[in-house]
Amino acid sequence: MEIVKVYVDVTAEFSKEGVLTPKSFIWKDGSVYEIQRVKDMRRAASMKAGGVGIRYTCVVDGRESYLFYEDNNLWFVEGKTGA
Known part of the structure; x- marks a missing residue:
């Protein structure tokens, strides 16, 4: 199986110092x-x-x-094809 980017919706918060912290994410099955x-x-x-x-x-x-936040403002995780 190939490892691919799986884009996910993420709930995150910004602190008053401007730090972005992810709190949860939604997998492709919901x-x-x-x-x-x-x-x-x-x-x-x-x-x-x-x-x-x-x-x-x-x-x-x-x-x-690992959870990645790309420069295009999208979040992804590493997932296997078919997973």
Whole structure:
């Protein structure tokens, strides 16, 4: 299976300092996933799916995953084709 960008809707908040923090995202099947914690935030490329932006290392359902915020103001996660 190929790794691709899966664009998702994200609920996020801006702090008064201007920091953007994702809180949850909606998967393509409509499931809502709460982000328990953001462990890291840095500018980085998705080595698996391509693309670059702000990479958030998030804890979702107790597992670490990446959520990317691209320069075009879209959010994506790395997903497998057919998933």
